Amino acid sequence: MSSQGNLYAAFVEGSIKGWKVATQNMLPNVVLAFVFIQMLQLSGLLDSIGEYCAPLMNLFGLPGEAITVLISTWFSAGGGVGAAAGLYTHGIMSSRDITIIMPGIFLMGAQIQYAGRILGVAGVPSKHYPILYAIGLFNAAMGMLTMKWFFV
Amino acid sequence: MPSTRPNSPDGALPWSAYVALIVTILFFSGAFSGVHGILGCLDFTALSGSFGKIAGEFTFVGRGGTGARYGFLFALSLVPGIMLALAVVEVAERLQALRAAQRLLTPLMRPLLGLPGAAGLALISSLQSSDAGAAMTRTLYDEGLISEKEKLLFAAFQFSSASSITVYLSMGVALFPFLSVSHLIPLGVILFYKVVGTNLMRLYLHLLQRKNNV
Numbered sequence: 467m468s469s470q471g472n473l474y475a476a477f478v479e480g481s482i483k484g485w486k487v488a489t490q491n492m493l494p495n496v497v498l499a500f501v502f503i504q505m506l507q508l509s510g511l512l513d514s515i516g517e518y519c520a521p522l523m524n525l526f527g528l529p530g531e532a533i534t535v536l537i538s539t540w541f542s543a544g545g546g547v548g549a550a551a552g553l554y555t556h557g558i559m560s561s562r563d564i565t566i567i568m569p570g571i572f573l574m575g576a577q578i579q580y581a582g583r584i585l586g587v588a589g590v591p592s593k594h595y596p597i598l599y600a601i602g603l604f605n606a607a608m609g610m611l612t613m614k615w616f617f618v
Numbered sequence: 619m620p621s622t623r624p625n626s627p628d629g630a631l632p633w634s635a636y637v638a639l640i641v642t643i644l645f646f647s648g649a650f651s652g653v654h655g656i657l658g659c660l661d662f663t664a665l666s667g668s669f670g671k672i673a674g675e676f677t678f679v680g681r682g683g684t685g686a687r688y689g690f691l692f693a694l695s696l697v698p699g700i701m702l703a704l705a706v707v708e709v710a711e712r713l714q715a716l717r718a719a720q721r722l723l724t725p726l727m728r729p730l731l732g733l734p735g736a737a738g739l740a741l742i743s744s745l746q747s748s749d750a751g752a753a754m755t756r757t758l759y760d761e762g763l764i765s766e767k768e769k770l771l772f773a774a775f776q777f778s779s780a781s782s783i784t785v786y787l788s789m790g791v792a793l794f795p796f797l798s799v800s801h802l803i804p805l806g807v808i809l810f811y812k813v814v815g816t817n818l819m820r821l822y823l824h825l826l827q828r829k830n831n832v
Contacts, residue, residue, distance in 0.1 A: 473709055480708025484701035487788045492700065493693040496792065500689025507684075547789045551692060554796055555683075564796040568804035571793075572779040572786060573811055580748060580780045587752035589759065590773045601818050602778040605811040612807050617799050 492544045499538050499548025506534065507556065516558075526607075527566055527614040531558050535567055536574065536606070543575035562618045569609030574602045631718055638713035639722075645706060646787070647802040662706070662801070663794070666699045696792050703787040707746070716742050731816050732771050736763045741775070748780035767823055774819035779808050 506512035512531055520530035531553055539546020550567060553559040559567075577599055585595065641660065644650060650661045658664060669677040679691045710716065720742045724735040733741070737758055744751020755772050758764045764772065779785070786805050794801050 472712055476708045476712040477705045480705035481701040483708065484704035484788065485697065487704065487784070488693075488697040488700040492696065492789055492792070493690070495789075496693040496696075497686050497689040500684070500692070501686050504685040543785050543789045547792045548689060548693070551792055551796075552689070555688070555692075561796050561798045564793050565798045565804070568790070568793060568797065569807040569811070572782065572790070572804075572808050575779060575785065577777070580777055584748055584752045584776050584780055585773055587749070588755040588769060588773050588776070590770060594770060594773075597819065597822050598774055598777050601774055601815040604818065605778045605815045608814070609804075609807050609811050612811075613804065617803055617807075 491542075492547075495542045495544030496548035496551070499545045500552045502538065502545075503534065503549055503552035503556070512558075526570075526610040527618075528563050528610070529558060532563060532567055535559075536570060539571045539575045541576065541578055543572055546571040546575060565618050566610050566613045569613060570606040573609045574606035577602050631714055631721060635714035635718040638710050638715035639718040642706065642710040642715050643802070646703075648800050662699075662703065666702055669695065692792075699791045699794070700788045703791060704784070707783065707787065711746075716746070730813055731775060732820050733768055733775075734764060737768070737772060740772070744776045744781065745783045746781060747784065748776060751776050751781070770823060771816055771819055775812055775816040778812055778815045782808055782812065 503512070506515065512534070515533060516530035518530065519533040523530050523532050526532075532550075535546050535549045535553065538549040550559060550564055550571065554561075554564060581595065581599075585598065590598070645660050646662050648661060648663060650657045650659075651663055652658070653661070669679075672678060672680075677695065679688075679695050683691065717739075720738045723741065724738045727733045727735055727738060727741070731741075737755075740751055740754035740758060743754055755764075755769060755776070758772075759766070759769045782805070786808065790801075790804070797804070
């Protein structure tokens with residue numbers, strides 16, 4: 467079933483897939499996230515958001531500004547990753563903060579998109595959507611706490 | 619691409635499939651990072667390499683950039699890592715590493731997730747491609763291989779961190795250099811809470827059913 471030639475082809479196929487995901491999904495979302503962070507920073511909103519959300523985000527051991535990562539990731543995981551990288555380059559999030567928020571980015575990632583692509587396709591009745599959204603958010607919160615408690 | 623057929627023949631897997639699974643996990647875990655000799659090349663970060671330095675100090679991404687321009691260069695610098703990660707996953711899949719994972723998971727599915735072993739292939743596929751996972755879930759249900767309740771449990775598993783492995787290895791790669799722990803630890807936490815979330819759904823459906831029966 468698998469010869470050497472096949473493996474070579476698989477590697478090339480996989481890297482083509484990677485190129486497509488990187489250029490069509492990741493890159494545009496990361497650019498958007500950096501623009502988003504830049505807008506917030508230039509308008510001074512980032513500071514107010516940081517202050518306002520500090521009590522909530524401090525529960526996870528994160529700075530208030532990290533809420534922008536969670537908002538971005540809700541629309542797309544690439545956006546969340548981009549926002550986190552943006553805050554890191556601005557010196558607002560540390561390596562420890564990135565480590566804590568990492569599972570949160572994915573556990574609540576792109577719920578907006580996946581409602582159609584997963585729940586819709588699988589045929590889940592819409593009355594169950596709220597609990598499924600809530601479970602995603604709960605998982606994200608617990609994932610971040612787990613990192614904070616056990617891994618940083 | 620994983621096929622969208624939920625049922626697959628249950629032939630014996632070669633031992634190389636299990637070896638491929640273990641090696642792939644070790645490759646991304648960073649277990650061989652900094653090891654000299656032949657094992658040292660089985661490390662994702664080592665094989666990703668590094669960009670050359672400009673003026674002996676900075677990569678082409680530079681320092682102090684902002685906005686769309688910096689975001690673009692930053693994103694561009696991630697592309698090779700993503701290509702390498704998905705290439706390795708594709709090779710692992712060709713070596714049947716994912717089938718080996720499915721084989722190991724099947725006996726655990728009923729106690730851990732409340733799902734029948736028949737959903738094993740769909741479960742593994744959903745970690746790679748949310749669309750394949752969702753389509754296979756629909757097929758399993760339409761063919762009567764999973765019940766309505768099992769479909770909802772499965773949906774809960776898939777909806778939190780959809781296509782976990784692909785998304786983590788494509789998007790997450792961007793944050794790998796900033797992590798203070800092994801790259802695979804956050805992924806482990808993610809998979810753990812996917813299972814926890816599925817059981818919360820199980821509890822919810824159980825309570826809902828009891829309420830409706832009273």
